[in-house]
Amino acid sequence: xxxxxxxxxxxxxxxxxxxxxxxxxxxxxxxxxxxxxxxxxxxxxxxxxxxxxxxxxxxxxxxxxxxxxxxxxxxxxxxxxxxxxxxxxxxxxxxxxxxxxxxxxxxxxxxxxxxxxxxxxxxxxxxxxxxxxxxxxxxxxxxxxxxxxxxxxxxxxxxxxxxxxxxxxxxxxxxxxxxxxxxxxxxxxxxxxxxxxxxxxxxxxxxxxxxxxxxxxxxxxxxxxxxxxxxxxxxxxxxxxxxxxxxxxxxxxxxxxxxxxxxxxxxxxxxxxxxxxxxxxxxxxxxxxxxxxxxxxxxxxxxxxxxxxxxxxxxxxxxxxxxxxxxxxxxxxxxxxxxxxxxxxxxxxxxxxxxxxxxxxxxxxxxxxxxxxxxxxxxxxxxxxxxxxxxxxxxxxxxxxxxxxxxxxxxxxxxxxxxxxxxxxxxxxxxxxxxxxxxxxxxxxxxxxxxx
Numbered sequence: 001x002x003x004x005x006x007x008x009x010x011x012x013x014x015x016x017x018x019x020x021x022x023x024x025x026x027x028x029x030x031x032x033x034x035x036x037x038x039x040x041x042x043x044x045x046x047x048x049x050x051x052x053x054x055x056x057x058x059x060x061x062x063x064x065x066x067x068x069x070x071x072x073x074x075x076x077x078x079x080x081x082x083x084x085x086x087x088x089x090x091x092x093x094x095x096x097x098x099x100x101x102x103x104x105x106x107x108x109x110x111x112x113x114x115x116x117x118x119x120x121x122x123x124x125x126x127x128x129x130x131x132x133x134x135x136x137x138x139x140x141x142x143x144x145x146x147x148x149x150x151x152x153x154x155x156x157x158x159x160x161x162x163x164x165x166x167x168x169x170x171x172x173x174x175x176x177x178x179x180x181x182x183x184x185x186x187x188x189x190x191x192x193x194x195x196x197x198x199x200x201x202x203x204x205x206x207x208x209x210x211x212x213x214x215x216x217x218x219x220x221x222x223x224x225x226x227x228x229x230x231x232x233x234x235x236x237x238x239x240x241x242x243x244x245x246x247x248x249x250x251x252x253x254x255x256x257x258x259x260x261x262x263x264x265x266x267x268x269x270x271x272x273x274x275x276x277x278x279x280x281x282x283x284x285x286x287x288x289x290x291x292x293x294x295x296x297x298x299x300x301x302x303x304x305x306x307x308x309x310x311x312x313x314x315x316x317x318x319x320x321x322x323x324x325x326x327x328x329x330x331x332x333x334x335x336x337x338x339x340x341x342x343x344x345x346x347x348x349x350x351x352x353x354x355x356x357x358x359x360x361x362x363x364x365x366x367x368x369x370x371x372x373x374x375x376x377x378x379x380x381x382x383x384x385x386x387x388x389x390x391x392x393x394x395x396x397x398x399x400x401x402x403x404x405x406x407x408x409x410x411x412x413x414x415x416x417x418x419x420x421x422x423x424x425x426x427x428x429x430x431x432x433x434x435x436x437x438x439x440x441x442x443x444x445x446x447x448x449x450x451x452x
Contacts, residue, residue: 006163006175009034012076013167016060019085021169025062027103029168029303032058032076033343039158040129042136048154050129059343062088066097072344100329104303106170108335115306116299120292122177123206132157135213139185142217148225153186153197172304181207185217189224198224205293230408233399233451239373240414240447241366241400244430246379247439251285251354253418255437256386258312260327260349269389269419270318278318279422282359285313289352296352296436303347307337322349356439359427363441366428373400374409374449389418413450420446
């Protein structure tokens with residue numbers, strides 16, 4: 001994504017906003033998302049698929065008083081944009097009033113260069129389809145070369161690039177480019193009724209930061225072999241330890257519960273808990289959009305507001321909601337730069353790089369004192385009630401005996417309530433920022449394990 005292309009899109013947005021204001025809009029904002037991606041799929045020694053996609057989408061939001069409307073288009077020619085202005089204004093004039101709608105407070109906008117950090121999100125490395133094919137082929141050959149691995153569900157490699165340009169009638173006009181590279185592999189071990197599957201992958205902003213495909217293939221093979229010969233578990237109440245692959249889902253449930261829109265609607269089990277102890281005192285949770293090369297980093301939010309590192313939970317105490325302008329107005333607060341949006345919908349609150357800070361004990365130390373427990377590596381289903389915090393999900397993993405991981409276990413359900421789970425949580429020291437919502441290994445005491 002060249003600097004010239006970014007400037008071209010910003011000029012187009014600025015022209016569009018001027019046209020909308022001239023046509024009668026009291027305020028407006030617009031964005032362009034342009035992206036291109038390429039992926040290769042490889043299975044059982046053969047090329048399965050090669051995909052390449054390019055798209056450019058524009059969204060325009062206008063306000064007429066407290067009425068708003070949004071229109072989007074994949075055609076960004078000048079002729080089409082003139083038509084969009086006329087149509088969206090007609091839509092806005094006939095829309096119902098929304099008391100909390102409106103552009104972001106001008107005082108919160110990232111208008112100065114110092115407000116927009118360089119986050120190193122774009123790698124211009126080019127990878128051909130042949131090079132991606134070789135990566136996927138290596139992944140599968142390594143995994144299938146491990147004794148005991150019997151089949152492959154496929155390997156893949158992909159690249160993508162994107163450009164986000166945003167502008168509004170209060171003077172904000174900026175853009176940034178980003179890139180992603182990834183490799184993945186899913187394999188099977190065992191035969192017939194004894195088959196198990198597992199996977200491994202790596203995804204990074206820069207190609208040079210990707211894990212070695214040999215290591216990724218070996219990880220997938222090792223994981224699936226460890227799952228062979230699972231046993232059932234008896235129903236009991238024991239500590240549950242969540243592997244980092246699944247511990248991050250607990251933060252996902254927190255993110256939903258502290259979302260400003262849910263708080264404003266009164267549909268969150270944490271709606272009245274601001275400033276209260278909701279986690280054990282050793283837990284701190286941070287949202288940081290400015291992590292260098294972070295998976296969900298961005299230099300400003302979807303409304304053009306300044307953003308930055310925000311402590312959501314400090315020593316177990318809830319300190320912040322995730323707010324955009326509309327939810328903040330409804331709650332009588334100020335946006336904290338967490339607006340996210342697409343081209344066809346209004347902004348809404350969302351986290352960026354959300355993570356649970358590392359604890360002081362190793363994963364081995366978290367389980368060292370357990371006579372028995374359950375180490376979860378996979379979760380199934382979405383049995384979580386955002387209004388009450390009730391939690392129930394299918395799970396598989398490994399049984400813990402005398403402080404050690406022993407045999408694989410599947411077909412169990414773990415249950416509790418997130419209010420209690422948060423208060424009985426301990427974090428290990430193995431945090432890695434990989435997904436955009438991340439946590440180290442987590443121990444939760446007192447959960448129900450429903451088995452035989």
